[in-house]
Amino acid sequence: MTDQSKADKSASSDRILIFDTTLRDGEQCPGATMTFEEKLEVADYLDAMGVDIIEAGFPIASDGDFEAVRAVAERVKNATVAGLARAGKKDIARAGEAVRQAVKPRIHTFVSTSPVHMKYKLQKEPEEVLDLVTASVTLARNLVDDVEWSAEDATRTEHDYLCRCVEAAIKAGATTINIPDTVGYTVPEEYFALISMLRERVPNADQVIFSTHCHNDLGLAVANSLAGVKAGARQIECTINGIGERAGNAALEEVVMAMKTRADTLPYRTGVDTTKLARASRLVSTVTNFPVQYNKAIVGRNAFAHESGIHQDGMLKHNQTYEIMTPESVGVGKTSLVMGKHSGRAAFRSKLKEMGYDLGDNAFQDAFQRFKELADRKKHVYDEDLESLVDEGIAHAHESMKVVSLTVIAGTIGPQSATLTLDIDGTHQTVQSAGNGPVDATFNAIKSLVDHQARLQLYQVHAVTQGTDAQAEVSVRLEEDGRVVTGRAADPDTLVASARAYLSALNKLQVKRQKTAQAQQAI
Numbered sequence: 001m002t003d004q005s006k007a008d009k010s011a012s013s014d015r016i017l018i019f020d021t022t023l024r025d026g027e028q029c030p031g032a033t034m035t036f037e038e039k040l041e042v043a044d045y046l047d048a049m050g051v052d053i054i055e056a057g058f059p060i061a062s063d064g065d066f067e068a069v070r071a072v073a074e075r076v077k078n079a080t081v082a083g084l085a086r087a088g089k090k091d092i093a094r095a096g097e098a099v100r101q102a103v104k105p106r107i108h109t110f111v112s113t114s115p116v117h118m119k120y121k122l123q124k125e126p127e128e129v130l131d132l133v134t135a136s137v138t139l140a141r142n143l144v145d146d147v148e149w150s151a152e153d154a155t156r157t158e159h160d161y162l163c164r165c166v167e168a169a170i171k172a173g174a175t176t177i178n179i180p181d182t183v184g185y186t187v188p189e190e191y192f193a194l195i196s197m198l199r200e201r202v203p204n205a206d207q208v209i210f211s212t213h214c215h216n217d218l219g220l221a222v223a224n225s226l227a228g229v230k231a232g233a234r235q236i237e238c239t240i241n242g243i244g245e246r247a248g249n250a251a252l253e254e255v256v257m258a259m260k261t262r263a264d265t266l267p268y269r270t271g272v273d274t275t276k277l278a279r280a281s282r283l284v285s286t287v288t289n290f291p292v293q294y295n296k297a298i299v300g301r302n303a304f305a306h307e308s309g310i311h312q313d314g315m316l317k318h319n320q321t322y323e324i325m326t327p328e329s330v331g332v333g334k335t336s337l338v339m340g341k342h343s344g345r346a347a348f349r350s351k352l353k354e355m356g357y358d359l360g361d362n363a364f365q366d367a368f369q370r371f372k373e374l375a376d377r378k379k380h381v382y383d384e385d386l387e388s389l390v391d392e393g394i395a396h397a398h399e400s401m402k403v404v405s406l407t408v409i410a411g412t413i414g415p416q417s418a419t420l421t422l423d424i425d426g427t428h429q430t431v432q433s434a435g436n437g438p439v440d441a442t443f444n445a446i447k448s449l450v451d452h453q454a455r456l457q458l459y460q461v462h463a464v465t466q467g468t469d470a471q472a473e474v475s476v477r478l479e480e481d482g483r484v485v486t487g488r489a490a491d492p493d494t495l496v497a498s499a500r501a502y503l504s505a506l507n508k509l510q511v512k513r514q515k516t517a518q519a520q521q522a523i
């Protein structure tokens with residue numbers, strides 16, 4: 001099939017391609033850094049979930065980013081794997097090298113087209129930028145057949161000029177044209193008109209797939225993406241939980257479920273297995289340590305909770321009274337009492353399978369051991385406990401500093417004190433510290449073992465399930481020289497969870513410091 005007929009076919013099709021950029025635009029936001037292993041874990045899950053394109057990172061940014069994109073490209077079985085590149089030769093070559101081994105490789109190259117970006121950011125004349133469009137897409141096409149071109153800040157770009165840029169990109173061989181609302185400025189009617197205008201006015205527009213990429217600064221990212229689809233775009237760029245720069249990107253779970261639930265007015269299909277959405281949300285939240293707001297659409301913990309008496313009464317009579325989609329359709333099961341300390345290995349494995357986890361041997365052994373420890377301390381182990389246990393194993397697996405033991409003296413007679421032993425790069429170190437309360441004492445102990453200047457920005461505790469023996473899930477956000485990281489941990493003992501969360505944030509900070517150092521060398 002020629003490129004022309006492929007594009008014609010797709011424009012009239014109801015199939016919407018889902019381009020996930022959690023690992024690139026999502027990972028760019030403050031505090032959402034993922035380690036190499038976490039990126040692979042997320043990529044595997046996105047592939048299994050049926051995402052069409054996985055944007056795995058920005059290979060020129062650092063050696064770590066390059067290696068992660070390359071490893072994702074090597075292992076992903078079904079999805080196209082994209083690497084981002086600015087319009088320069090080095091960027092494009094590096095992206096091409098990183099995605100080379102993918103079953104379906106894509107280079108995604110971009111340049112700013114709005115007057116304010118061209119003048120102040122690029123300090124280039126519009127004609128120079130137009131030449132860059134042709135040159136960059138041509139370079140990328142010499143490396144791969146599948147090239148996406150983006151007009152950064154497209155929604156604040158002058159229309160005639162945008163048409164010329166899009167036409168040039170298509171002539172040079174771009175197969176997808178992305179129209180980003182980089183600053184989250186547009187509104188649905190305007191974005192609909194923009195995509196329609198481009199499809200009508202650009203002479204070779206029918207040769208490519210148009211794509212949406214909407215940021216959420218005005219809370220309109222999902223509405224704008226769907227308006228783009230109505231205007232003929234057939235690819236949506238989005239992230240799990242809507243994470244991304246500033247207010248984030250369009251949330252994958254929201255665009256997918258909007259089209260599934262309102263097929264009457266949005267008659268489009270995606271390839272996403274929606275029963276995997278809740279787990280995807282939980283996984284991304286755990287590895288980025290980025291909490292999901294309770295009332296977040298589709299995947300928030302309250303998204304299917306009915307609290308008021310009137311609503312509960314209606315639900316008991318018929319679930320369609322207050323439910324437009326079922327919890328099961330997005331993979332939210334009913335809270336169930338699952339396992340106890342007598343449950344064996346086989347039952348544990350089959351329970352994890354039922355919950356959508358497919359762990360390798362080492363990860364399984366580790367999860368089983370931690371499950372046994374938890375079941376010894378906690379009478380009832382719920383699905384939520386198991387989720388947090390497994391996801392945390394993934395998040396903490398490669399940390400170089402770990403909590404070995406913690407004893408805290410608390411109560412009405414101060415000062416409270418903590419005795420803490422940490423494993424730092426394989427060596428055990430112990431300290432005793434006092435503090436203004438048990439949490440302060442615990443954090444002081446960590447500070448005296450791990451030298452750092454980070455400032456505590458947030459300390460938050462919530463219960464994973466109900467009951468006084470529920471696990472406490474603690475989030476700790478730290479800031480150092482503009483770098484923001486969040487650590488999270490769960491344990492039936494709030495202070496142990498607090499120590500682990502603080503240490504997890506420090507581990508992330510260490511990774512981030514290394515990444516920044518590498519990026520400064522690379523760029």
Ligand code: KIV
Binds near residue numbers: 025110181213
């Ligand atoms: O928001 C944006 O403009 C981007 C581009 C690099 C596609 O993320």
Ligand code: ZN
Binds near residue numbers: 025180182245
């Ligand atoms: Zn973006």
